[in-house]
Amino acid sequence: MLGVLNDLLWNHVLTIVLVAIGLAFTVASRFVQFRYFGRMFGTLVEAFRRQPGHLSSFQALMLSVAGRVGAGNIAGVAVAIGLGGPGAVFWMWIIGLIGMATSFFECALAQLFKIAEPDGTYRGGPAYYIERGLKMRWLAVLFSVLLLVTFGFSFTALQSYTTATSVADAFGVPPLVTGIVLVAVVGLIVFGGVRRIAEVADIVVPVMAVGYIAMTLVVIVMNAGAVPGVLALIVKSAFGLEPAVGGTMGAAITLGVRRGLFSNEAGLGSAPNVAAVAYVKHPGAQGVVQALSVFIDTLVICSCTAFIILLSDVYQPGSDLKGVALTQAALAGVVGEWGRSFVSVALMLFAFTSIIYNYYLGENSLNFFSNENRTLFTVYRVLTLILVMWGSQQDLSTVFAFADLTMGLLALVNLAALAMLFRVGMRILRDYDRQVAAGITAPVFDAAHFADLDLDRQAWIIEQDPPAAAKGGQASPAGR
Known part of the structure; x- marks a missing residue:
C-alpha cells in the first residue's frame, strides 16, 4: 500500500506540481537564481559579520x-x-536549478513572518507563514505534524541506520557501538539548544563539504580525459538516447526529480524553518543565501557523487551494486581500497549533521504548538536519542517508505501555501530588487511597507548600532 501511494504521489502528482511551481517562480522572478547568482557569494561574505x-x-x-x-x-x-541511468543526474541538476527559485521564495517568506524569542533567537517556517500570512491555522497544524513525523522521527532513525550500517561495513564496528556513540554526541548537542546546533554545523559542514569536493577533484584529475564523455552520457541518457546504459527517459526524470527533491529539499518546507533563525536586514537576503544552499547540495555535492560513480569502471547497468555500496566500490576502483573508508566517513558526517538538523525541525514543530512546556521538549529530546539508538539496530525499509509518503504530503502542503502567498513573495523580491537597483549594497527591510501583514515587529528591529540597540532596545527608523 505504501508503495502504491508513493508511486501515485511522486510519479504523477508531485513531479508536476513541483516543477510547475518552480518554473512559475523562476519566470515571475525574472530568473532570480541567475540574476543574483554572483550576489549569493557577496551576501555570504556579509553573512560572516555576526550580530x-x-x-x-x-x-x-x-x-x-x-x-x-x-x-x-x-x-x-x-x-x-x-x-x-546516468540521465537521472541531468534531471537532478534541472530540479536543483528550478529549486533555487523555490527556495528563495519559501525562505524569504519564512524570514518575513518569523517571530522573536526572548533569548535573541527567532522561530519561523512554513507553519508560521501559513498561520500569519494565510490565517489558516488548521493547515499550519497539519504541516507541523507532518514535519515532526517526517524529520523529527522517521528521518532521525533513518540517518542513524545509514550511519551504523556504513561504519559496520567499512570498519567492522558493531551497530550497537555506533548507536551508543551517536546517542552520546547527539545528546550533548541537542540539549544545548539551537545555538549549540548552529555552532557545531558551523564547523563540521565546511569540513565535510570541502573534503568531499576535494576527493572528487582528485577523481576528476585522474580521469580528466573521460570527463567530456561522461557529461555527454548524462545529457544523452536524460532524453533516452543512450538506452544501453540502463534506465528509460521516464525513469531518469522520475528518479532525478524524486532524489533531487529528497536531497535539496527545495519546496519541501524544511529549510525555511532554519532560514528563519538568522538575523538579516532583509528577507530577500536570506532568500538569496538559501538559494545558494540548494546549489551547493545538488549542483555541487550530488554532482560529486555522480562523477565518482560514472568516472569509474564499476558502474554497469543491471549491476547488483546499488546505493552506498556502488559509491564505495566506484571510489575504491579509482583511488584504491581506502576509498571505501573515505565514503563511509563522509556518509557518517553527512548523516550525523542531518540528525541534528532533523532534531531542530522537530523542535520547531513542537515550538509552534507551545514554547512554554519545557517538559515536552525534554521528552522530545530523550525520544530523539531513543530513535537514534533504535534506528542503528533496525532494517528501516518500511520506515523509509512511510517517510517518503509523509514527505510528499509535507511538500504538497508547503507548495500550496507558497502558491497562495505568491504575491507576498513577489513584494519581498520587488522591494529587494528596488534597493539593489538604487545601489544599496545591503538592502534594509522596512516593516512599515508591509503594514497590512501580520508581522512580528519585534523581529524586525534592525540593529544598526549593536551597543546602542543593546542598551535602549530601540530600532532605527528603517526597522519599524
Whole structure:
C-alpha cells in the first residue's frame, strides 16, 4: 500500500506540481537564481559579520546545508543512477536549478513572518507563514505534524541506520557501538539548544563539504580525459538516447526529480524553518543565501557523487551494486581500497549533521504548538536519542517508505501555501530588487511597507548600532 501511494504521489502528482511551481517562480522572478547568482557569494561574505546575541545568516546557511547534504547525496544519487541511468543526474541538476527559485521564495517568506524569542533567537517556517500570512491555522497544524513525523522521527532513525550500517561495513564496528556513540554526541548537542546546533554545523559542514569536493577533484584529475564523455552520457541518457546504459527517459526524470527533491529539499518546507533563525536586514537576503544552499547540495555535492560513480569502471547497468555500496566500490576502483573508508566517513558526517538538523525541525514543530512546556521538549529530546539508538539496530525499509509518503504530503502542503502567498513573495523580491537597483549594497527591510501583514515587529528591529540597540532596545527608523 505504501508503495502504491508513493508511486501515485511522486510519479504523477508531485513531479508536476513541483516543477510547475518552480518554473512559475523562476519566470515571475525574472530568473532570480541567475540574476543574483554572483550576489549569493557577496551576501555570504556579509553573512560572516555576526550580530551579537543573534545567529548569523552564515550559521543558518551551514545548518541548512547540514540538513540538505545527507545520505541522499551519496546513497540517493547512487540509487538514482542505478535505477534511472546516468540521465537521472541531468534531471537532478534541472530540479536543483528550478529549486533555487523555490527556495528563495519559501525562505524569504519564512524570514518575513518569523517571530522573536526572548533569548535573541527567532522561530519561523512554513507553519508560521501559513498561520500569519494565510490565517489558516488548521493547515499550519497539519504541516507541523507532518514535519515532526517526517524529520523529527522517521528521518532521525533513518540517518542513524545509514550511519551504523556504513561504519559496520567499512570498519567492522558493531551497530550497537555506533548507536551508543551517536546517542552520546547527539545528546550533548541537542540539549544545548539551537545555538549549540548552529555552532557545531558551523564547523563540521565546511569540513565535510570541502573534503568531499576535494576527493572528487582528485577523481576528476585522474580521469580528466573521460570527463567530456561522461557529461555527454548524462545529457544523452536524460532524453533516452543512450538506452544501453540502463534506465528509460521516464525513469531518469522520475528518479532525478524524486532524489533531487529528497536531497535539496527545495519546496519541501524544511529549510525555511532554519532560514528563519538568522538575523538579516532583509528577507530577500536570506532568500538569496538559501538559494545558494540548494546549489551547493545538488549542483555541487550530488554532482560529486555522480562523477565518482560514472568516472569509474564499476558502474554497469543491471549491476547488483546499488546505493552506498556502488559509491564505495566506484571510489575504491579509482583511488584504491581506502576509498571505501573515505565514503563511509563522509556518509557518517553527512548523516550525523542531518540528525541534528532533523532534531531542530522537530523542535520547531513542537515550538509552534507551545514554547512554554519545557517538559515536552525534554521528552522530545530523550525520544530523539531513543530513535537514534533504535534506528542503528533496525532494517528501516518500511520506515523509509512511510517517510517518503509523509514527505510528499509535507511538500504538497508547503507548495500550496507558497502558491497562495505568491504575491507576498513577489513584494519581498520587488522591494529587494528596488534597493539593489538604487545601489544599496545591503538592502534594509522596512516593516512599515508591509503594514497590512501580520508581522512580528519585534523581529524586525534592525540593529544598526549593536551597543546602542543593546542598551535602549530601540530600532532605527528603517526597522519599524
